Amino acid sequence: MKTSSYSFKQIITLLVILFAHNISNSQPVNRVETLLLKDSSENKLNMDAIYNRPFLLQDKLPISIGGYLEANSQYASTNGVTEGLSFQMRRMTLFFSSTVAERIKFFSEIEFEDGTKLINIETAIIDVAFHNLVNLRGGIIMAPIGAFNQNHDGPRWDIIDRPLSATSLLPATFSNVGFGLHGKYYIGRWIIGYESYLTNGLDDKIISNPESRTSLAAGKSNTDKFVRSNSGLPMFTGKLAIRNRKIGELGLSYLTGVFNKWRDDGLTIDDKRSASALALDFNTSIFQDRITITGEVAKVLVDVPDTYLQSYGKEQFGGYLDIIGNMYSGELLEWTSAKINLGIRLEYVDYNQGSFKETGGNISDHLWSIVPSIAFRPVSTAVFRFNYRYLEQTDLLGNLPIMSGVFQFGFSSYF
DSSP: OHHHHHHHHHHHHHHHHHHHHHHHHSOOTTTTHHHHSOOOGGGOOGGGGGTOOGGGSSOOSSEEEEEEEEEEEEEEEETTEEEEEEEEEEEEEEEEEEEEETTEEEEEEEEEETTTTEEEEEEEEEEEEEETTEEEEEEEEEOOSTTTTTSOOGGGOSSSSOOHIIIIISOSSOEEEEEEEEEEEEETTEEEEEEEEEEOOOOGGGTSSTTSSOOTTGGGOOTTTTTOOSSSSOEEEEEEEEEETTTEEEEEEEEEEEOSOOEETTEEOSOOOEEEEEEEEEEEEETTTTEEEEEEEEEEEEOOOTTSOTTSOSEEEEEEEEEEEEEEEEEETTEEEEEEEEEEEEEEEESOOOBOTTTOOBOOOEEEEEEEEEEEEEETTEEEEEEEEEEEEEOTTOOSOEEEEEEEEEEEEEO
């Protein structure tokens, strides 16, 4: 019995030693990150959001796994009518990353929304790092239109709902399959970055949807978008960003492509109709990072057939502004770097900037919203949030607006 027991201990000890040896000699995930992740936080652009996640900032096994969780409660009232209190499981997202070989890195993001109502592959890319200025990216790419689309992780925001202009005007979160290049260049305190991709595009649901209005968000719902382009033509998405380490970042992005099925079995059945979006985003901090300001504005242009109802706008415009102030930083209970923030979001969306043909009067399909917030961050990667949203939405004819109020309390955390 003693001999058998002693042999078993020897085997266990040997396995532990071998396992530790393999880990210490395995290729760390940050070999390629010397090119892709070497920047300090002040050197990062919005385009770096894909790799700027906590689970990637430490040496782990050849495959790194992480993610984040979002859940909240909500009590909403519209024109005095309420359906009561609800609890919402907004999303759980899983990240996977691996260094395939020297200068080749894999990253993916899989999201489960509303429990398991929607399951999406939001990102699945291979990055090949040739030079800081020239890097090849291919796969399911998160489109760099605006800043929020790439920088959408729940734990990064003190406000529960995503910006309306980013989700109902621009189609965040929006990704598609394709290829392209990205890179950065450093000049003293300045960083200049670019992204340029060709991917499959949006589809006819932009102007053929149950909402009875032009909607880029509806045009991303094609279940075949990862295997074919609806129009047979690629969509272009590009972005140019510039950052000063002491001031902040300014980004200009553009998306354009033909969205309709204009040819069938070799026969031309319609004109080529394009949808385009131009977005300007910015972020900065003042008073030694005590106040952060983040904003985005976007203009959408869509070639809507003249035979469509006037409710389908050819031009749309919107944006949001977040102002977050840090009220307390320091030790609280067992947390040594806790923060309490107060903030506010202002947002506006005009879904139809046109005018009625008969009268020449403006079409009034627009809304505005204000969202004050209180957020508690025990650590930088987790947040508890209390928000109140007041929203007014005016219909096509400019009738009295629908007024809504929403109380929300929830949390979001990386893991």
